[in-house]
Amino acid sequence: MNDILIFGEFSISNKLRPCVFQLLSKANYLKNKLDDSKLKLLILSPSDLNFDEIINELKYYNIDEIIIVKNDNFKEFNSDYYYNCIKNIVLEVNPKIFLIGGTNIGRTIAPMISNSLHTGLTADCIELDINDEKNLSATRPTFGGELMATIWSKTYPQMATVRENVFKIEKFDENNPTIIFKDYNFQEYKSKLSLIKQIKREINNDLANARIILSGGMGLKNKEGFAKLENLANIMGAQIGGSRLIVEAGFASSNIQIGQTGQSVAADLYIAFGISGAIQHLCGIKNCKKIIAINNDPNAPIFNHCDIGIVDDAALVIEQLENLLSQKV
Amino acid sequence: MKQQLKIAVCIKQVPDTGQIKWTQNNTIDRTNMDSIINLCDEYALEMAFNIKEAYKDKQTQISVFSMGPYKACEILKYALALGCDNAYLITDKVFLGSDSYITSKILAQAIKYVFQDEFDLVICGQFASDGDTAQTGVGIAVNLNIPVVTYISSLIEVNDDSIVVQQNFEDSFNIVKLPLKSLMCVINNNCKLRNPNVLGYMLSQRKDIKILTANDLGFERNQVGLQGSPTYVYNAYRYNEDNNREKKIYSNLSSNDGAKIILKEVQKLFDYYED
Ligand SMILES: Cc1cc2nc3c(=O)[nH]c(=O)nc-3n(C[C@H](O)[C@H](O)[C@H](O)COP(=O)(O)OP(=O)(O)OC[C@H]3O[C@@H](n4cnc5c(N)ncnc54)[C@H](O)[C@@H]3O)c2cc1C
Numbered sequence: 001m002n003d004i005l006i007f008g009e010f011s012i013s014n015k016l017r018p019c020v021f022q023l024l025s026k027a028n029y030l031k032n033k034l035d036d037s038k039l040k041l042l043i044l045s046p047s048d049l050n051f052d053e054i055i056n057e058l059k060y061y062n063i064d065e066i067i068i069v070k071n072d073n074f075k076e077f078n079s080d081y082y083y084n085c086i087k088n089i090v091l092e093v094n095p096k097i098f099l100i101g102g103t104n105i106g107r108t109i110a111p112m113i114s115n116s117l118h119t120g121l122t123a124d125c126i127e128l129d130i131n132d133e134k135n136l137s138a139t140r141p142t143f144g145g146e147l148m149a150t151i152w153s154k155t156y157p158q159m160a161t162v163r164e165n166v167f168k169i170e171k172f173d174e175n176n177p178t179i180i181f182k183d184y185n186f187q188e189y190k191s192k193l194s195l196i197k198q199i200k201r202e203i204n205n206d207l208a209n210a211r212i213i214l215s216g217g218m219g220l221k222n223k224e225g226f227a228k229l230e231n232l233a234n235i236m237g238a239q240i241g242g243s244r245l246i247v248e249a250g251f252a253s254s255n256i257q258i259g260q261t262g263q264s265v266a267a268d269l270y271i272a273f274g275i276s277g278a279i280q281h282l283c284g285i286k287n288c289k290k291i292i293a294i295n296n297d298p299n300a301p302i303f304n305h306c307d308i309g310i311v312d313d314a315a316l317v318i319e320q321l322e323n324l325l326s327q328k329v
Numbered sequence: 330m331k332q333q334l335k336i337a338v339c340i341k342q343v344p345d346t347g348q349i350k351w352t353q354n355n356t357i358d359r360t361n362m363d364s365i366i367n368l369c370d371e372y373a374l375e376m377a378f379n380i381k382e383a384y385k386d387k388q389t390q391i392s393v394f395s396m397g398p399y400k401a402c403e404i405l406k407y408a409l410a411l412g413c414d415n416a417y418l419i420t421d422k423v424f425l426g427s428d429s430y431i432t433s434k435i436l437a438q439a440i441k442y443v444f445q446d447e448f449d450l451v452i453c454g455q456f457a458s459d460g461d462t463a464q465t466g467v468g469i470a471v472n473l474n475i476p477v478v479t480y481i482s483s484l485i486e487v488n489d490d491s492i493v494v495q496q497n498f499e500d501s502f503n504i505v506k507l508p509l510k511s512l513m514c515v516i517n518n519n520c521k522l523r524n525p526n527v528l529g530y531m532l533s534q535r536k537d538i539k540i541l542t543a544n545d546l547g548f549e550r551n552q553v554g555l556q557g558s559p560t561y562v563y564n565a566y567r568y569n570e571d572n573n574r575e576k577k578i579y580s581n582l583s584s585n586d587g588a589k590i591i592l593k594e595v596q597k598l599f600d601y602y603e604d
Binding site for chain 1: 352430464471
């Protein structure tokens with residue numbers, strides 16, 4: 001039982017989510033550090049889905065085995081059916097490590113499985129490794145944002161969730177994974193949960209691919225302060241982002257949150273206005289090429305993690321930027 | 330139709346992250362840091378009251394649970410003042426260091442202890458601002474063996490034996506029906522929260538907070554706390570990932586000059602894109 005199992009979550013349009021490929025990439029690194037380990041992918045699917053294209057895509061990740069479980073109850077997400085099936089497959093496969101994307105679905109399923117199998121789960125990891133004892137070593141920021149904590153688990157499978165875009169996709173030489181199709185039988189079991197209606201949501205993927213991001217934190221003080229930054233981003237043609245506190249305060253919408261529990265970004269230029277620089281925020285921007293920070297506190301930690309720092313009032317700088325830009329056009 | 334509805338709400342006291350002050354060596358200045366009720370849990374309480382109001386014909390009783398030190402009585406009192414009927418503090422030295430797997434177990438056991446099997450709904454915040462594992466609510470559901478719906482943003486309607494809610498996922502809004510006897514995890518949806526009024530405060534003065542210990546709940550020392558938890562922190566270290574950044578800090582520029590520096594960087598990029 002040295003195997004690594006990955007949960008292959010579908011998006012609403014029946015494509016594997018990016019986090020699946022990202023986890024598979026990282027799993028290759030983990031697998032190489034384990035003896036005699038197999039990399040397995042678990043996919044739940046409705047009966048009529050065609051897999052040719054999906055399997056083709058999966059040939060570049062050194063996967064040993066793809067387990068595809070079919071049942072019409074998997075047409076849409078139902079935590080009861082997913083839980084019931086995944087739990088049984090995990091018991092059967094008996095992996096050492098079970099990794100799940102830190103999506104809404106992943107973060108619902110993962111604790112159901114870990115609690116029912118009486119095993120440990122580390123959420124929203126930003127790094128995964130294998131320790132000297134050949135076990136999973138999962139790293140995430142600690143509360144407050146000063147320190148990183150490396151977490152070990154005494155029980156198996158060792159479980160972790162990782163948010164989308166935290167890891168990069170890495171492709172390998174083509175291989176031919178063993179494909180196992182399974183029908184799942186729920187017998188008499190019927191979930192008491194039902195989906196009445198599903199409304200597709202416009203996904204704001206602009207942040208993950210943005211080249212310039214203007215990002216605001218509590219230093220912008222209020223909704224108006226943040227709106228001014230949004231306006232500036234519009235003029236500049238940049239994307240807008242924010243810290244968790246500004247989202248929690250209701251000054252910005254939650255889909256623009258950047259950081260450990262928001263999105264990871266990799267812009268060419270990231271400009272942080274009034275953001276203190278807690279680790280949870282920093283780990284979401286570490287892949288940005290250049291970081292500029294504006295903060296009126298010279299002790300703000302973000303000044304240790306930027307390329308250019310400007311100690312000043314964020315609102316004043318925003319105002320000046322707007323002035324300069326309006327002179328240009 | 331059942332005339333009674335029993336709701337359990339689980340809440341947590343957390344440090345107020347809005348107040349963090351940094352010292353010169355980048356550590357947190359912990360003096361004067363306040364404790365507050367976790368934000369999502371305020372929405373969990375709001376949800377409980379909304380459900381109570383929607384069920385006009387039922388007699389609804391809301392009980393609130395918190396696991397933590399004695400200080401957590403503060404948020405339980407607040408919940409009572411808002412109009413909760415009973416409050417339980419789950420506290421014991423041996424619970425210290427419990428991870429979310431054990432915390433779920435303890436909270437589920439407390440709910441069973443208080444209600445036996447006679448409850449209809451458990452409502453939790455989706456996550457806590459100090460840990461954000463988002464595991465505890467779901468874990469309670471597994472321990473109680475009841476269905477769970479996560480990421481709930483609002484109540485749509487109540488029926489005799491079911492509730493309809495909106496669930497927010499990344500790529501869809503789901504309208505989900507859940508049965509009575511299930512667990513809801515609620516997110517912050519920026520709706521207006523109620524405040525305790527004077528009458529609420531006065532009535533809450535007469536209500537006691539009941540204490541539940543490991544002994545009451547039948548836990549042995551080695552089953553809970555650090556010892557019982559499957560995960561543990563192996564080590565903690567400072568984050569130095571970005572030590573290769575330039576860190577050119579300007580501290581005495583006019584805002585206009587600061588803005589010019591920023592624009593120069595933006596312009597560099599545009600020139601680069603155009604080439
Ligand atoms: C489990 C967990 C997960 C988390 N996930 C995330 C996440 O994904 N993303 C995230 O961002 N955070 C996350 N956090 C929160 C994180 O720890 C910080 O609390 C948060 O990033 C701080 O946001 P902030 O910088 O906007 O606010 P603050 O820390 O309050 O900083 C505000 C900054 O503005 C400066 N300022 C004040 N006035 C002005 C002014 N006039 N001009 C310029 N500057 C000014 C201040 O000096 C201060 O540095 C998480 C925390 C936990 C515990």
